Amino acid sequence: MNGTECMDRLIAGQRENPGMTLDQAFYVSSRVFERDVERIFRQQWILVGHVSRIAGTGQYFLLEIANESIIVIRQSESVVSAFYNVCRHRGSRICLQPEGRRRMLTCPYHSWTYGLDGALKVARTMPEGFDPSQYALTPCQVRVHHGLIFLYLGSGQAPDFDSLYGETVPYLAQQGIAEAKTAARTDYPNAANWKLVVENFIECYHCAAAHPEYTSVHSEEKLKAFGAGPGSGSQEDVDRFQVVQEAWEQRTRESGNFVGILEPEHDAFAMHQAARFPINENGWLSETIDGTAACNRLMGAFQEHDGGQTAVSFNPFSYVLASNDYAVVFRFTPRDPLNTDIELTWLVHPDAEAEKDYEVAHLTRLWHVTTEQDKTITENNQLGVLSSAYRPGPYSSREARNIRFKHWYLDHLGASPGSSGPGSVACSSSPTG
Numbered sequence: 001m002n003g004t005e006c007m008d009r010l011i012a013g014q015r016e017n018p019g020m021t022l023d024q025a026f027y028v029s030s031r032v033f034e035r036d037v038e039r040i041f042r043q044q045w046i047l048v049g050h051v052s053r054i055a056g057t058g059q060y061f062l063l064e065i066a067n068e069s070i071i072v073i074r075q076s077e078s079v080v081s082a083f084y085n086v087c088r089h090r091g092s093r094i095c096l097q098p099e100g101r102r103r104m105l106t107c108p109y110h111s112w113t114y115g116l117d118g119a120l121k122v123a124r125t126m127p128e129g130f131d132p133s134q135y136a137l138t139p140c141q142v143r144v145h146h147g148l149i150f151l152y153l154g155s156g157q158a159p160d161f162d163s164l165y166g167e168t169v170p171y172l173a174q175q176g177i178a179e180a181k182t183a184a185r186t187d188y189p190n191a192a193n194w195k196l197v198v199e200n201f202i203e204c205y206h207c208a209a210a211h212p213e214y215t216s217v218h219s220e221e222k223l224k225a226f227g228a229g230p231g232s233g234s235q236e237d238v239d240r241f242q243v244v245q246e247a248w249e250q251r252t253r254e255s256g257n258f259v260g261i262l263e264p265e266h267d268a269f270a271m272h273q274a275a276r277f278p279i280n281e282n283g284w285l286s287e288t289i290d291g292t293a294a295c296n297r298l299m300g301a302f303q304e305h306d307g308g309q310t311a312v313s314f315n316p317f318s319y320v321l322a323s324n325d326y327a328v329v330f331r332f333t334p335r336d337p338l339n340t341d342i343e344l345t346w347l348v349h350p351d352a353e354a355e356k357d358y359e360v361a362h363l364t365r366l367w368h369v370t371t372e373q374d375k376t377i378t379e380n381n382q383l384g385v386l387s388s389a390y391r392p393g394p395y396s397s398r399e400a401r402n403i404r405f406k407h408w409y410l411d412h413l414g415a416s417p418g419s420s421g422p423g424s425v426a427c428s429s430s431p432t433g
């Protein structure tokens, strides 16, 4: 059996128990990881950051994903570009710092120098006939959607962005994401497979045990229904919360603000969704530890606090969660089978001033402590999954979104028709296998 057949059998075997977690190989194996990158991270639009991080021409940051390093750079006032961080001379990395500002992109090895548009400008002592136009940096496809920078790392035609994500526009427009500014940004390196990070983020079954702050912000009924977004709670719990949801929606609609819940089709390509719902009807203005405002300036079209929050997921590893006065962009980026980078970017109104309109510590506290707690539990989860004693376990009724994610994931990984049965014997599941 060759590697592909082996992988196909392994994938097909996962469908036999839809309500159970994946086999160990899916959380530890480098072969599965390679397939994840090829079939998922090179097929989806990946949210990598907000334009306000690179507001000035020449400002850049690096996106490190699997074996790739990508330079995301402000080429001009109106253009954000992205290039593989690979010199066209002998392949050195060009930018070595995770972020910075450059007038030109000069390779540190032999000083080949590229413009901000990726064109090769200087290459010393090359033989006659050398044509610099043949040696521009390799570009990535970029799409800026309401200020959010998305990359497509596939080699072929990217999925049509607007037909995929057109429905997110009212949510992002109401929130003023396009013109927002970055108030804070933090990296949380996570020693866990990206699927453990995602699976943890899309269920709130763990909230009571892991998140005292988060559970003190939201009511129990809300956490059961929407604790990890639409689809994370059972239908029973959603129905129970419906009275609160509908009363808030009616009030909010009357005030002129947008409301709505966008649930993905069962076979949605990106598993995207969007929703607005109340934070906590006991007077919570913003999703902060004590319910007080995070910022004096409201974002976007909000005239006054409507007590609601907005959740948009573009795919299982790209999210925006927002209150009326701040938004958080979540990025989960796989580095290798056992490591995932989590990045949180806090956005506020462009004219809001630190210390005067918002305190960074207050603005960031809830999602900072919650993400630290999630880091601890997912790293413990990974350690357990690495054990010889790990076996797939059953999901609860509060992990409905995980079951959907598992289907989505397996659909993308793609098993060849006709392959069936567990293949874990034939496929190595060691981290290096």
Ligand code: FES
Residues within 6 Å of the ligand: 087, 088, 089, 090, 091, 092, 107, 108, 109, 110, 111, 112
């Ligand atoms: S590898 Fe970049 S200049 Fe030689």
Ligand SMILES: [Fe+2]
Residues within 6 Å of the ligand: 200, 201, 206, 207, 210, 211, 370, 373, 374
């Ligand atoms: Fe959590």
